Amino acid sequence: MLLRSYTREFVRPECRPEAQSVHLVAHLDEDIGEVIPYLNAVLGGFQFIKDPPSVSFRLHGKLIAIHARKICVNALRDQSEGDKIVEWLKQEINATWERRGEIEPSYESAPRPRVIDILRLLPRTNCGKCGLPTCMVFAAQAGEGGRRAGDCPALSGEGAEKLDKYLGAFRFD
Secondary structure, X not given: OOOOOEEEEEEOOOOOOOOOOEEEEEEEXXXXXXXXXXXXXXXXXXXXXXXXXXXXXXXXOEEEEEEOOEEEEEEEOOHHHHHHHHXXXXXXXXXXXXXXXXXXXXXXOOOOOOHHXXXXXXXXOOOOOOOOOOHHHXXXXXXXXXXXXXXXXXXXXXXXXXXXXXXXXXXXX
């Protein structure tokens, strides 16, 4: 077992003290740096940093960053949700460590969609029917996994299929 224990710290975003969500920082009692490239391979991190080692990924709309001595999770509804996520991650970390001989570690970040490529697939009318002020804002949100082709009322048929196909090549978990 690589990770045995941690301490939790829940914080409210400093930039938005009125926010209802909380963030969690789990301070790890063990250094898990060696398992991070394996976690990147198993969990499909979208950003990997080799030195110092860290991997970031999304899970149910949360941004999760795993470092050698801490795990950070944003936008939690409450402390209970944070506890569940960190306990799940503890299990994943330990299971990945146990199976590391069977896993090819990944030292690369996942490919990311390009906003300009998404924008080229949109109607570029800035009609606002999607609830956003411009197609550029829509493209930026789609590039982060927050919008899909079906969220653009002005896009249909072949155009929607092309956008879905392009976005489908990227992982947004």
